[in-house]
Amino acid sequence: xxxxxxxxxxxxxxxxxxxxxxxxxxxxxxxxxxxxxxxxxxxxxxxxxxxxxxxxxxxxxxxxxxxxxxxxxxxxxxxxxxxxxxxxxxxxxxxxxxxxxxxxxxxxxxxxxxxxxxxxxxxxxxxxxxxxxxxxxxxxxxxxxxxxxxxxxxxxxxxxxxxxxxxxxxxxxxxxxxxxxxxxxxxxxxxxxxxxxxxxxx
Amino acid sequence: xxxxxxxxxxxxxxxxxxxxxxxxxxxxxxxxxxxxxxxxxxxxxxxxxxxxxxxxxxxxxxxxxxxxxxxxxxxxxxxxxxxxxxxxxxxxxxxxxxxxxxxxxxxxxxxxxxxxxxxxxxxxxxxxxxxxxxxxxxxxxxxxxxxxxxxxxxxxxxxxxxxxxxxxxxxxxxxxxxxxxxxxxxxxxxxxxxxxxxxxxxxxxxxxxxxxxxxxxxxxxxxxxxxxxxxxxxxxxxxxxxxxxxxxxxxxxxxxxxxxxxxxxxxxxxxxxxxxxxxxxxxxxxxxxxxxxxxxxxxxxxxxxxxxxxxxxxxxxxxxxxxxxxxxxxxxxxxxxxxxxxxxxxxxxxxxxxxxxxxxxxxxxxxxxxxxxxxxxxxxxxxxxxxxxxxxxxxxxxxxxxxxxxxxxxxxxxxxxxxxxxxxxxxxxxxxxxxxxxxxxxxxxxxxxxxxxxxxxxxxxxxxxxxxxxxxxxxxxxxxxxxxxxxxxxxxxxxxxxxxxxxxxxxxx
Numbered sequence: 001x002x003x004x005x006x007x008x009x010x011x012x013x014x015x016x017x018x019x020x021x022x023x024x025x026x027x028x029x030x031x032x033x034x035x036x037x038x039x040x041x042x043x044x045x046x047x048x049x050x051x052x053x054x055x056x057x058x059x060x061x062x063x064x065x066x067x068x069x070x071x072x073x074x075x076x077x078x079x080x081x082x083x084x085x086x087x088x089x090x091x092x093x094x095x096x097x098x099x100x101x102x103x104x105x106x107x108x109x110x111x112x113x114x115x116x117x118x119x120x121x122x123x124x125x126x127x128x129x130x131x132x133x134x135x136x137x138x139x140x141x142x143x144x145x146x147x148x149x150x151x152x153x154x155x156x157x158x159x160x161x162x163x164x165x166x167x168x169x170x171x172x173x174x175x176x177x178x179x180x181x182x183x184x185x186x187x188x189x190x191x192x193x194x195x196x197x198x199x200x201x202x
Numbered sequence: 203x204x205x206x207x208x209x210x211x212x213x214x215x216x217x218x219x220x221x222x223x224x225x226x227x228x229x230x231x232x233x234x235x236x237x238x239x240x241x242x243x244x245x246x247x248x249x250x251x252x253x254x255x256x257x258x259x260x261x262x263x264x265x266x267x268x269x270x271x272x273x274x275x276x277x278x279x280x281x282x283x284x285x286x287x288x289x290x291x292x293x294x295x296x297x298x299x300x301x302x303x304x305x306x307x308x309x310x311x312x313x314x315x316x317x318x319x320x321x322x323x324x325x326x327x328x329x330x331x332x333x334x335x336x337x338x339x340x341x342x343x344x345x346x347x348x349x350x351x352x353x354x355x356x357x358x359x360x361x362x363x364x365x366x367x368x369x370x371x372x373x374x375x376x377x378x379x380x381x382x383x384x385x386x387x388x389x390x391x392x393x394x395x396x397x398x399x400x401x402x403x404x405x406x407x408x409x410x411x412x413x414x415x416x417x418x419x420x421x422x423x424x425x426x427x428x429x430x431x432x433x434x435x436x437x438x439x440x441x442x443x444x445x446x447x448x449x450x451x452x453x454x455x456x457x458x459x460x461x462x463x464x465x466x467x468x469x470x471x472x473x474x475x476x477x478x479x480x481x482x483x484x485x486x487x488x489x490x491x492x493x494x495x496x497x498x499x500x501x502x503x504x505x506x507x508x509x510x511x512x513x514x515x516x517x518x519x520x521x522x523x524x525x526x527x528x529x530x531x532x533x534x535x536x537x538x539x540x541x542x543x544x545x546x547x548x549x550x551x552x553x554x555x556x557x558x559x560x561x562x563x564x565x566x567x568x569x570x571x572x573x574x575x576x577x578x579x580x581x582x583x584x585x586x587x588x589x590x591x592x593x594x595x596x597x598x599x600x601x602x603x604x605x606x607x608x609x610x611x612x613x614x615x616x617x618x619x620x621x622x623x624x625x626x627x628x629x630x631x632x633x634x635x636x637x638x639x640x641x642x643x644x645x646x647x648x649x650x651x652x653x654x655x656x657x658x659x660x661x662x663x664x665x666x667x668x669x670x671x672x673x674x675x676x677x678x679x680x681x682x683x684x685x686x687x688x689x690x691x692x693x694x695x696x697x698x699x700x701x702x703x704x705x706x707x708x709x710x711x
Contacts, residue, residue, distance in 0.1 A: 004371065004379055004387060011388035011460055012395075015424065018464040019399055022416040026480055027409035054342035057276020063550060071473045072546055076624035084475040089407040094342055097411045099470060101550035101621065102635075104628050126264070132629050134261050134636070136275045137268045 036087035038190035042183070049183025052176050054094060056138070063098030064107040066189065080108035081191040088189065103135060110188035119181050120157045120173050128163040141177040144169050224308060224375075225580075231310035232301045233581045235317035235366075237664055239297030240574055242325050244657050246289025249332075251650040253282035258646050261639040272336040280347040281335045287345065287421065288356060289328040291562060292393075293321070294570040295429040296363055299386050301577045302429075302436055303367055306383050307374035313366030320362035327355030343410070345418035346400055353401055360394040381452040382432035388460060389428035396420050412468050412480055419467025422561055427463075427529075430566045431498060433573045434526045438505050441519040441576070442512055443687040447504035455497035462490045469540035473549065488540035495533035502526040512684065515676040517592045521572030524600060528564035532557065547622065552635065553614025556607045563649075564603045571599070571656065575675075578663050585671035587662040591655050593677055598652030605645035613638025 042050060053059075067074040068083025075082070084107050089095060113119065121128050124142050126135040142157065147168045150156060155178060157171040165171060173181075257279045260266060267273040296317075304311040311317075331348025334340070340347045367390050400417040439446050446452060465487035472481045506513075506523055513520045535557055539548055548554060575592070579585050586592055613635050620626045620634065662668065674685070 004383070007384050007387050007456075008391055010457065011391050014460045015392055015395055015420075015464050018416065018420075021483070022465065022468055022480065023399070023405070023409065023413035026412045026477060027404070029477060030407070030409055055277075055338040055340060056271075056274060057280060057340065057342070059342055059344070060276050060279050065474045067473050071542075073622050073624040077628075086408040086475050086477075088475065091407075092410075093406050095407060095411045095414065096342065097471070097474060099344065099550065099554060102632070130629065132633055134264050134632060134639075136260060136264055138274070139268055140271045 030086050033086050033090060035090045036085055036190065036192065038188060039088055039090065040186075041091045042186065045179050045182045046186050047183075048175075049179035049181065052141075052180040053096070053183055058106075059096050059098045059100075061100055061102035061135070062104070062106045063101055064096045064105065064187065065098065066105060066107050074105060077104075078112065079105045080111075080189045082189060084189065085192075103133075106184070106187050108187065108189045110185045114185065116155075116181055117158050119184060120155070120177060121159055121163075123177055123180070124157055124159070124171055125163045128160055138177075141174050141180070143172045143174060145172055146170075225305070227310060228304045228308070229301075229580045231314065232304050234314050235311065235321070236297050236301050236577060236581050238318055238321040239293045239300065239324075240578070241660065241664060242321055243290050243293035243297060243570075244653075244660050246285045246293065246328060247653050248650075248657050250282055250285035250290055251646070251653050253278050253285060255643070255646055255650055257282055258639070258643045261636070262643060271338065277336050277338070277340065280340055280344075281332050283345065284335060284348050285328060285332050286562065287426075288331065288348070289325075291426055291566055291570065293324055294574070295389075295426060295566075296320075296324075298433055298570060298573040298577065299389070299429045300363075300366075301581065302382055302432060302573075303370055303386055306376060306380050306436070307370055308376040309370060309373050311366070312369035312373055313362075316362040316366045320359040320366075323355045323359035323362070327352045327359060330355065343414055345421060346414070350401065353397065357394065357397055357401075360390075360397065364390050364394060380436070381446075381449070381456060382435045384456050385428035385432040385435070388456075389425055389432075392420070392424035392428075396425060408476055411471060411474070412476055415467045415470040416464075417467070419470070420464050422558075423459075423463040423466070426562065426566050427459075430525065430529065430569045431459075433569050434498075434502055434522055434529070437518055437522045437573060437576060438502055438526065441516050441522075441685070441688060442505060442509045443685070444505065444509070447501045451497050451501055455494045455501065458490070458494040458497065462487045462494065466491060466536070466540065469545065470549075472540065472542060472545045485540045485542070488537050491533060492537050495530060495537070498526075499530040503530070515678055515680045515684065517586075517589075517596065517675060517677065518572045518576040520596060520677075521568050521575065525565050525567075525569030525572065528560055528568065532560040532565055535560065547618035548614060549618075550621065551614040551617040552610040552638065553618060556610035556614060559603065559610075560607050564607065568599065568603075571595070574660070578660070579674065582663055582666060584663050584666045585673070586659055586675040587668060587671060588659070589675050589677055591659055592675060595652045595655045595659070598648045598655070602645045602649035602652060606642055606649070609638045609641035609645065613641075 065084045066080035066082070069075055071083075074080060088107070089097075118129055120142075122130060122135075123138045125137050125139075126133040127137075144165045147170050150170060150172055155173045157173055159171060256267070256273065257275055260275045260278075271277070300311055300317060328348075331352030334349040334352060335347050339349045341349060367387075371387070396417055400413060405413045435446065435452065466484055468476070468480050468484040469488050472485065474481075502523075503526070513523055538544060539553075539557065575586065617631055617635050620631045676685075
C-alpha cells in the first residue's frame with residue numbers, strides 16, 4: 001500500500017500547489033485592484049447585451065485583450081491606445097479574454113467603430129459592410145417586417161441594396177441586437193499616462 | 203482470490219500461458235463497464251465530428267444555416283469541444299482504464315454497477331450540457347462551457363469511477379504496481395479535483411482567466427494524457443513482446459510530469475493582462491516539461507526500435523505507436539511555443555488549434571483507438587469483422603489528422619506573422635487563411651469517415667454480428683510466431699469456445 005499511497009499523496013500535493021499558486025494567489029493579488037479610468041459597472045441593457053455576447057460565442061473569434069507596447073502590433077493597428085490591464089476587467093463576472101483572432105480584437109471597439117448603423121448592419125449581414133468577412137450572419141437577432149408595420153420606437157437597419165430585403169420590407173433590430181450594441185460600446189480603453197508601469201502586463 | 207493464485211509477475215517478463223485463467227475472469231468482469239463506456243464514447247465521437255464539420259464548413263459558407271440560433275458557429279464550436287473532451291475522450295479513457303486497471307492489478311473489476319451507473323450519468327451530463335450550449339446557456343468559459351447542471355451529473359459520475367477503482371485496488375493481487383497503474387491512479391485523483399476546483403464560484407475578471415487556463419490545460423495534461431501514456435506503456439511492450447526500454451526512467455517520467463505539467467497552462471496568457479510572474483512561471487514549467495517528455499519518448503520509441511515490421515500487422519500497435527510519436531511531437535511543440543517570441547507569433551492563430559488537435563487527436567484519440575482494438579475482442583470474445591475496414595479507419599484518421607495539422611500549422615504561422623505586421627490589412631489576413639481552412643474541412647471529413655467506419659466495426663463486435671471471424675485481426679498475414687506471446691498467432695480464437703465465458707486470450711500480463 002505504501003507505494004500507491006505515495007503516488008496519491010504526491011499527485012495531490014502537486015496539484016494543490018499549482019492550484020494555490022495559479023488561481024488563489026492571483027485572486028488575492030488582484031483583489032484590491034482599482035478599475036481603470038472609464039471602466040464602470042454594466043447597466044441593465046449592457047449586461048443583457050453581454051449575455052448575448054456570451055451566448056453566441058463571440059469569444060471563439062474575438063479576443064478582448066490589447067497587447068502592450070513591444071509585444072505584437074496591436075497598438076500600431078489602432079486596436080487601442082494602450083495594452084489592456086487587470087483593472088479593465090473588474091466588473092467582468094465571466095472573463096472574455098479569448099485565445100483566437102479570426103476576427104479583430106474588440107477591447108477598444110467602441111473607439112474604433114462607434115456607429116450603431118454600422119454595427120447593426122454588420123451583425124445582420126457582415127459582408128454588407130465588410131466584404132470578404134467570414135463572420136456568421138445573425139439574422140435571428142433581427143426582424144424583417146413591412147415598412148408600414150414598423151413602430152416609431154423601433155430601430156430600422158440601413159442596408160445597401162444588395163442585402164436589403166425585397167419590396168417594401170425593412171430590417172428591424174430586436175432588443176437583443178440593440179443590447180449587444182450597447183455592450184460593445186462599453187468596450188473602450190482610456191489612455192493612461194503613468195509610463196505604463198503599474199499594473200501593466202509585461 | 204480464486205481467480206488469481208499466481209505470484210506477482212514483474213511487468214517486463216513476457217511470461218506466458220501457465221496461468222491464463224485469471225485473465226478470462228478479469229476480462230469477463232470488465233465486460234459491462236468497458237462496453238458501456240466505449241460505446242457511449244464512440245457515439246459522442248460521431249456527434250462531435252458532425253458538430254466539427256458544421257463549424258468548419260461555416261468558414262467556407264458563412265451564410266449557411268444562419269437562421270437557426272442553435273446552429274451558429276459560436277455555439278456549435280464549443281458544443282464540438284465539449285462532446286469530444288467530456289464525451290468521447292473522457293469516456294473512452296475510463297473504458298480503457300477500467301480494463302487496464304483490473305488486468306494490471308490482477309483481480310476482477312469491482313463495483314460494476316457503479317461504473318454502469320457512472321456511464322449513464324456521464325451520458326446524461328454531456329447530453330444536457332451539449333443541448334445547453336446549443337440552446338444558448340453556455341457559460342462562455344473555454345473548456346467549461348457546459349452549464350452547471352451538466353456537471354451535477356458528471357462529477358458524481360467521476361466519483362463513482364473513483365469508488366470502483368479504489369475498491370478494485372484494495373482487492374488487488376498484483377504486488378508490483380506497473381507504471382501504468384501510477385498514471386491511472388493519479389488521473390482518477392486529478393480529474394474530479396480539477397473539475398470541482400473550476401466550478402467553485404470564486405472567480406471573476408483576470409484571476410478567472412488564470413484559473414481557466416490552469417484548468418483547461420490540466421484537463422488535457424492530468425486527465426486525458428495519463429490514460430494515454432498508461433495505455434502506451436502497456437500496449438507497446440505487450441504487443442511487441444519485450445520489456446520497456448528502461449523501467450527506472452519511467453518513474454522519473456511520472457514524477458516530473460506530476461510536478462511540472464500542472465504549472466504550464468497559464469502560458470495561454472503570455473503577453474496578456476496578467477501579473478508578469480504568472481506567465482513567467484508557466485513558461486519555466488512548460489520548458490521543464492521537456493524532461494518527462496524525453497523520458498517517455500526514450501522509453502516508448504526505443505522499445506519499438508528493431509520491431510518496426512510489427513507495425514505492418516497489428517492494428518493496436520500501429521495506432522498506439524502513431525499516438526506515442528504524436529505525444530513526443532505535441533509536447534516538444536508545447537514547450538517551444540510557450541516561449542515569448544514564438545507565443546507572440548502563434549498565439550491567437552489557427553496554429554494553436556492545430557496544436558490542440560495534435561494533443562487530443564493524434565496522441566490521445568489514436569491511442570484510444572489502438573487500445574480499443576486490443577480490448578474489445580477480449581471482453582466480447584469476438585473478433586473485428588474486417589481488416590480492410592480497420593485499415594480504412596487507420597488511413598482516413600491518420601492522413602486526416604496529418605493534413606489537418608499541417609494545414610493549420612502553416613496557415614497559422616502565416617496568419618501570425620501577418621498579424622504582427624500592421625501594414626497588412628486585417629481582411630487580407632482573413633482572405634489568406636481561407637485556403638487552409640478548406641483543407642481543414644476536407645481533412646475533417648476524412649476523419650469523420652474514419653469515425654463512422656470505427657463506429658460500424660464497434661457495433662458489429664459488440665453485437666457479435668455475422669460469422670465469427672477467424673483468428674485475430676491483422677492487416678496482413680502474420681509470419682508464424684510473431685505475436686504468439688499475446689495469443690495473436692491465430693490460436694486465440696481457434697482455441698476459444700464461443701460460449702463467451704471461456705478464455706479470450708491466453709497470454710497477458
